[in-house]
Each structure stands twice: as C-alpha cells, then as structure tokens.
Amino acid sequence: MARRGEQFAGAFGTVVRRRRRLDEIEQGAQVRLAHRVPRALSACVASGPDAAPAARTAGPSLPAVDVGAQRRARFADVAVATLTFVALNVATFAVTHNFLDVATLTGESLRHGALQDGALFAPYIDGRGEWWRIVTGTFLHANLAHLVFNMFLLYLLGRRIEGYAGPSVLVGTYLVSMLGGSAGALLASPLAATIGASGAVFGLLGCAFVVEFRSGSNPWRDGLGSLIVVNVVVSFLIPNVSVGGHIGGLVAGALAALAVGDLRRYRHWLVVWGLFAVIGAAAAAFAVWAAGTWVEPVF
Known part of the structure; x- marks a missing residue:
C-alpha cells in the first residue's frame, strides 16, 4: 500500500509540474528548441500563440528566386x-x-x-x-x-x-x-x-x-x-x-x-x-x- 501511495504521489506531482510548465509557456516563458529553426519561428514559440503573427511579420524573409534569371544564366553557360x-x-x-x-x-x-x-x-x-x-x-x-x-x-x-x-x-x-x-x-x-x-x-x-x-x-x-x-x-x-x-x-x-x-x-x-x-x-x-x-x- 505504501508503494502504491508513493507511485500515485509521483504521478500526481508530474501532472502538476507539466501543468505549471504549460502555464509558464502560455505566459511567455522562454522555450529551448531542440532543432535549429529560423529566429522568427523561435520568437513565435517563445512569445506564445497570440504573438505569433507579429513575430512572423518581423522576422527575416527569404529572397525571391528569379527563375527566369536562373534559366538565362544556364543558357549563357x-x-x-x-x-x-x-x-x-x-x-x-x-x-x-x-x-x-x-x-x-x-x-x-x-x-x-x-x-x-x-x-x-x-x-x-x-x-x-x-x-x-x-x-x-x-x-x-x-x-x-x-x-x-x-x-x-x-x-x-x-x-x-x-x-x-x-x-x-x-x-x-x-x-x-x-x-x-x-x-x-x-x-x-x-x-x-x-x-x-x-x-x-x-x-x-x-x-x-x-x-x-x-x-x-x-x-x-x-x-x-x-x-x-x-x-x-x-x-x-x-x-x-x-x-x-x-x-x-x-x-x-x-x-x-x-x-x-x-x-x-x-x-x-x-x-x-x-x-x-x-x-x-x-x-x-x-x-x-x-x-x-x-x-x-x-x-
């Protein structure tokens, strides 16, 4: 019985910690990302879902690719x-x-x-x-x-x-x-x-x-x-x-x-x-x- 009580208390504590961490994330706490992503995406996750559109707008954009210029360059080569x-x-x-x-x-x-x-x-x-x-x-x-x-x-x-x-x-x-x-x-x-x-x-x-x-x-x-x-x-x-x-x-x-x-x-x-x-x-x-x-x- 004592062992079961300890297991229940441990599981309950894990749930509480998960919930507390989730609350921190929603309130704007910094999140460490395991994969390399653009800074704009990192800012979106760190700032929470409400700030995601603004972060995406402020982030760097990829340069436009001129397909016609690439084709002309290959033609000239x-x-x-x-x-x-x-x-x-x-x-x-x-x-x-x-x-x-x-x-x-x-x-x-x-x-x-x-x-x-x-x-x-x-x-x-x-x-x-x-x-x-x-x-x-x-x-x-x-x-x-x-x-x-x-x-x-x-x-x-x-x-x-x-x-x-x-x-x-x-x-x-x-x-x-x-x-x-x-x-x-x-x-x-x-x-x-x-x-x-x-x-x-x-x-x-x-x-x-x-x-x-x-x-x-x-x-x-x-x-x-x-x-x-x-x-x-x-x-x-x-x-x-x-x-x-x-x-x-x-x-x-x-x-x-x-x-x-x-x-x-x-x-x-x-x-x-x-x-x-x-x-x-x-x-x-x-x-x-x-x-x-x-x-x-x-x-």
Whole structure:
C-alpha cells in the first residue's frame, strides 16, 4: 500500500509540474528548441500563440528566386548562340567541301562553284546585284586550317561575350561585325574574291575589348588587348589576308558595343535589337556602296 501511495504521489506531482510548465509557456516563458529553426519561428514559440503573427511579420524573409534569371544564366553557360554560329560555319564547310572528303581538306579545297556563287566579289555585287554575297562570303572557308583558326577564336570570344551580356547581344554583335567586315573588305580590295568569318571574329574582339573596359576590367592585363594588336599586325604581314575585312569587323564590333552601352541596363530585348538593327543596316548599306567603288578603287 505504501508503494502504491508513493507511485500515485509521483504521478500526481508530474501532472502538476507539466501543468505549471504549460502555464509558464502560455505566459511567455522562454522555450529551448531542440532543432535549429529560423529566429522568427523561435520568437513565435517563445512569445506564445497570440504573438505569433507579429513575430512572423518581423522576422527575416527569404529572397525571391528569379527563375527566369536562373534559366538565362544556364543558357549563357552553355553558350548556345556561340555554338550555333560555329555549327553553321562547320555545316557550310562540309557542304562546300564535298562533305568533308579527306582528299579535299588540304590546300585551297573550296569547290569552284561555291566560290563563284557565294564569295565576296565587288563586280558581281555591283554589276549583277548579288548583294547576298556580303553575307554568304562570311560563311565560306578556303580549307580546314582556315576554318579551325576562325572557329577557335569564335568559340573563345563568343563564350566570353555571351556569358557577360547574353545570347541576344552575341548574335547582334556577330551579325553587325560580319557586315562591317564585308564593307571593309569591299572597300580595301574590291577586285579580290574574299571569304571567311574573320571579319565577324575581329568584331567580337572589338566588342569584348569595349565591354571589359566599360565594366572596369583592364583588357590589357588579361591579354585581350595584346591579342588584338598581334592579329592586326599579322593581317598586314601574311599575304592573301583581307586587311580591310579584319579592320572593318573590328571597328564595327567596337562601335556596336559603344552604341549599346551598358548592355544590362535595358529591360526589353526590343531596345537592344533595335540598336543592332540600325547599326547593321548602316553597315550593309556601306558595304553595298563600297562594292560600287570597284571601277575606281579607293585604295
């Protein structure tokens, strides 16, 4: 009987302590939480149910997640626009070189028909009205070495610009530089059949230089400025290289970057594309005009 009395007294004491502790909690006593939770939630529990809404309001909020920005960042990491231009050039090379026949990959292996129909050549642009050559000539390459060199630089520079400013800016800069390179080639050597994507690649060089400079980086410190100087000098030293195409593309790409300015401040893609359309139209018009100088060349 005595043992049962002790058990009953102990159980009764436990109930009393639980009830007393519950009263303390309801009156605002601090509660120790066993799991790590946000401070706002801890404040809710510690202050009692009546104070929970106010505590939740005062607590820190989670930052909003911009799903669209994350998707664009992943898109830029893959460099889809850059790889698309590389694929277009490689596919054109395959078609115009008998689908990569090993016997035609060395030397001046471009098929004569492709050269005749698509190369940049002022008399045909001016005399026959074949204005499309200011575009098609930039996707033709003489041989495998010509293609590999241009695609290597296109990939390196394209990823750099696309990662900073996005695919739309990369596409716009490439197209504007392509037209600027054609204009420069037609002005400097209108009677030469000119091919290659080097004008567009030089435009990406000019754009990358301006973008880095305006972002506060030093393009000379990381070697970009030296790369431009070396390529310009080599253009004058190696025969059968379109100096006008290289300089024209370089200038067009730099001007495009300067005109657009801080590329990230524009909230609507129509603004960026509108600026590129104006610059591209001016470059195309200048190229067609330059083609008309073949009778009396400027240089």
